[in-house]
Amino acid sequence: MKTIYLFLLSITIFSCQNQTKVDADIAKKATIDSMKIVIENQKIIDSMNLKMAKIVRQKQEKEVVYVNQNGSSTTTNTTTKKKKWSGAAKGAVIGAGVGAVTGAIISKKKGEGAIIGGIAGAGVGAVTGDIIEDSKKKK
Structure with a gap:
């Protein structure tokens, strides 16, 4: 009976050691696979x-304009930039x-109120935008 217990105990110990190697291999493969995914x-x-x-x-490349004068051709490089809105316009x-x-x-008169409010708002907004733009330039 003791021999059977020793036999079962030894099989359990050897199988557990083998299982840790398998778990380590699985963990390595999972790590390598995740690294491959990250690289991709x-x-x-x-x-x-x-x-x-x-x-x-x-x-941002330059625009090339060809000008033909007196039979000779010259090349002029110009850059095109978008104009930004001023603070007053915004x-x-x-x-x-x-x-x-x-x-x-x-x-009460919706159309008339919208027109008057729009004009007044545009004036106040232009002044405010200009003041804000000037204060940003000073910084």
């Missing part, structure tokens, strides 16, 4: 960043919208 995702992100950089670079648009909505809500 990073490759995709890098390729997307390269494409976006290429698109931005193409937008303020005027926002103020006009808010003033028109407020005037239409408050006034």
